[in-house]
Amino acid sequence: MYCLTDTIYALSSGAGKGGVAVIRVSGKEVKTICRVMAGLENPKPRYAYFRPLKAQDGQTIDHALVLFFEGPNSFTGEDVVEFQVHGGQSVITAVYEALSSFENVRPAEAGEFSRRAVVYGKMDLTQAEGIMDLVDAQTEQQRRQALTQTEGKLGQLYESWRTMLVRNMAYLEAFIDFPEEEIPPEKMAVIDEQTSQLIAEIEQHLNDNERGQRLREGFQIALIGVPNVGKSSLMNALTHKDIAIVSQIAGTTRDVVEAHLDVAGFPVILADTAGLREEAGEIESEGIRRAVRKAEKSDLILYVQDMVHYPEIEPLPEALEHIPTYIVWNKQDMYPSTTVQGGYAVSAKTGAGIHALWSDITNYLKETFAPRGNGAITRERYRVALTACVKSLRSAMVAEELELKAEDLRLAARALGRITGRIETDELLDVIFRDFCIGK
Ligand SMILES: Nc1nc2c(ncn2[C@@H]2O[C@H](COP(=O)(O)OP(=O)(O)O)[C@@H](O)[C@H]2O)c(=O)[nH]1
Ligand SMILES: [Mg+2]
Missing domain, CATH: 3.40.50.300 (P-loop containing nucleotide triphosphate hydrolases)
Known part of the structure; x- marks a missing residue:
């Protein structure tokens, strides 16, 4: 059970003994932690400080390089501090203990930094998954594909499709709300034309020999x-x-x-x-x-x-x-x-x-x-969502009633939103994630 209002920390460098260990902290308590542990009252963002790192009782744990990033200009979008300490296990454990002694500060769950980055709009879900793939990449071509995905091209493509659908859906809905007004037939034709074009585009995108997944x-x-x-x-x-x-x-x-x-x-x-x-x-x-x-x-x-x-x-x-x-x-x-x-x-x-x-x-x-067309589908879940999207678009093409057409477009847009992690009402999502504990 976790809560987005908590401040989280984790070892960002690899496990096991290394010359340097990087411990990343993200959340509301970061400035307090900088003050108490590193003696930095108003740390300058993106500036490397060399400081004695202290526990709350004043004992020095290690001498550390301290990097502060002020939200929203950080990986997660929150205040972030990174401590580079000596890579011994006991040093890391002592830093963990010191961090945990603060109120509302706890170890991060798997993927939680990236999750926050998605929630706070720093990246979409495909980018977060791209980062995961980049960390896992074993070969050169895997690295390239993952890097492209972290750069957001795939997410942008899906977002551009989704934006078009949401716009058309909103247009149709306006006429549902005012039944005395007739929708101009030429405008309706444009919407149908865009829908059928999108079907063709997504089908071409799906017809990829599954090379991204492979x-x-x-x-x-x-x-x-x-x-x-x-x-x-x-x-x-x-x-x-x-x-x-x-x-x-x-x-x-x-x-x-x-x-x-x-x-x-x-x-x-x-x-x-x-x-x-x-x-x-x-x-x-x-x-x-x-x-x-x-x-x-x-x-x-x-x-x-x-x-x-x-x-x-x-x-x-x-x-x-x-x-x-x-x-x-x-x-x-x-x-x-x-x-x-x-x-x-x-x-x-x-x-x-x-x-x-x-x-x-x-x-x-x-x-x-060989790269073809507009980006590779790297996960089955994208394929499933894209297929569902096409299905709804086809249904929208033949829907006779305005309400049904608008509903189909909404379903199609939602399918794309599932890939990027965006839904129609971003504000609502923000409220849900920002102020509530998940699981409560
Ligand atoms: N002369 C020769 N014998 C081979 C060659 N490849 C495999 N063998 C022999 O063929 C037998 C069967 O090989 P194995 O690799 O176990 O076959 P498998 O049952 O298809 O896996 C073994 O005695 C191998 O030494 C080859 O290229 N030349
Ligand atoms: Mg054999």
Whole structure:
């Protein structure tokens, strides 16, 4: 249960011992804390002070760099102070204890600084989520996508759509309130035209190959094939790590083994699976089911074959037919004279052909993730809301009565507002969040 009127604090630098620890404090008590703990009566905003940092009893905890930000010109929009202290655990604990000794000051909950920033209008929800992604970004391309989102482009796009809808809705409502007035037909035509244009624009935005989500969550590649063709060996060759079990007994890889890779800045999750085959033992059948299930959710399948059977290929299970597939002929070292067409000849043993395979996968990744149109949808919740928005807009297009049309536009606007965290009556939201404790 937490309250927005509390002053909150947290370690903003990473956990564990470090040279310097940054403790961030936000809220109404910040100026008092600056006075009592750092001896700063009227701290100059954005100015670095070097001060003895004291507990309320006057004991010096550490010497700290003190940075004060005056609301609304701070990350959260409230008064904020950051203490840079020495990174030892006991220093951090002592600062925590000192902070907690003030009235209405408590540790922040997860994401609470960002939440306040959203509530106080410093950023929209997509930006806050962008910050989360930036902190989590493992690869270069993930970092770029997250950075774009923190810059607010996606939120601005949705806000511009929503503003247009709210304006049109308000216009229609004006006529609902004055039924003696007829809405000018040309104005009605403009509203319908804008609605249908927005439908087209959102549908185009939704038709994104899910690249934003895939970049955020990782591009899934599954190694599929009958037992003993060398899937696990290829997993090792492709990752240069011995993470998959390799054996001569068919059916060793009973579950799915995954490797997280950074391929030219793209996050790739490579999965080794149990072999596909008919007459399998019970545990292995489960492995096979999991293999198919895993592969069903993959973005790319490497369908591995033993070159001894070249060019014969068993068809893939029907459930996997729609997924882009590369045919990979393995054990090329044993059949050096065979020339492969329509696939890749590789040897997990010697490493032959692995580079060429990676090179084509990399090009495929670049193509898949090439930026298109107006920003990427990075979360399923955006997709859900956008789909709901389109549904309401379609309904607005065919609504005969003014009231129904206006209501549909309202629902469409609200769906967009759910993405950015804005609803029609911002003032109401402000009141709710500013003056009440959530959960009460
Ligand atoms: N000669 C040769 N043998 C291979 C190659 N790749 C795998 N093998 C062998 O094929 C057998 C099965 O390999 P494994 O990776 O366990 O196959 P999986 O069942 O598809 O995972 C093992 O004895 C491997 O040493 C290769 O490129 N060349
Ligand atoms: Mg295996």
